[in-house]
Amino acid sequence: MTCESKIVNVEEESQLESTLVTNQREVEDTYFVVV
Secondary structure (H helix, E strand, C coil), rough: HHHHHHHHHHHHHHHHHHHHHHHHHHHHHHHHHHH
């Protein structure tokens, strides 16, 4: 169970990191457009 939980956590973290990177890029694009 512990191993399965760790695997799930790693997958969730990867998805969160991807989402954060995507959001950061969108914010940067918007910033440049506004400027």
